[in-house]
Amino acid sequence: LLIERARYHLSAHNSRQLPPDLGAEVAFAGRSNAGKSSALNALTRQNALARVSKTPGRTQQLVFFEVTPEAHLVDLPGYGYAKVPLDLQAHWQAFIDQYFRTRNALKGLVVVMDIRHPLRDYDRQMLGYAVQRGLPAHALLTKADKLGRGQQMQTLKKVRSDLHSIFGETVSVQTFSGESRQGVDEARGIIGGWLGL
Ligand code: GDP
DSSP states (O other), rough: OOOGGGGGEESSSSGGSOOOOOOEEEEEEEESSSSSHHHHHHHOOTTTTTHHHHHOOTTSSSEEEEEEEEHHHHEOOBBOTTTTTTHHHHHHHHHHHHHHOTTTTTEEEEEEEETTTTTTTHHHHHHHHHHTTOEEEEEEEOOGGOOOHHHHHHHHHHHHHHHHHHOEEEEEEEOOOOOOTTTTTHHHHHHHHHHHH
C-alpha cells in the first residue's frame, strides 16, 4: 500500500518553511494525548513515524511526511497544551489559521479524538476551519478498544449526529484504534481518496 511508504519530509514552524504548495496533502489534528501519533503510525504501519513530531521543542511545528512526491501527510501540533507561552500560542493560531485559509494542496482534515472525550472546543475549531474552506473532514474516534462494542456504537451515532448538525454532511466519523488496528482500512480509504492515491 502506498500510504506505508510515508517518510519524514520536513518540519515548518512558519509559512516560509512550508514546502511548495503543490500536489495533495491531508492534515492531522488532535488534542495532545488523544492518540494522533499512534493513529499516524497505525495508518502508515510505521512504529516510529510520528515520533519526530513529539521530539521536545518540535511540538510547535507542522511536520510533513511524503507518501509520494505529490502526496503528503501533515501532522499539526497537538493542541490543548497549557504549557505553551501565550505569545507562542498567538503565533501558532495565526500560522494555522493562514495555513487553513490559503493552502491549495490541503485536500482534507483528519481530527483524532479520544472516543471517551469527543468533540471538545479545539476539535470543533479545527473542524470549523476545514468546513469554512469547503474542505471535507473525517473524525477518528480512537482508543475504541477502551470501550465495549455497544458503547462504541452509541458514541459513534451521537458524534455523527452532532457533527452533521453542526457542520453538515462534509464531516464523516468512524471508530478507530491504533492499538487493535480497528478502522485502519476504512480510514486509509478516505485519506487515500483525498490524496488521489
Ligand atoms: P498524541 O499525543 O495524540 O500523539 O497521542 P499518542 O499517540 O502519543 O497516545 C497517547 C497515549 O494514548 C499513549 O499512552 C498511547 O499508548 C495511548 N493510545 C494511543 N492510541 C491508543 C489506542 O488506540 N488504544 C489504546 N488503548 N491506547 C492508545
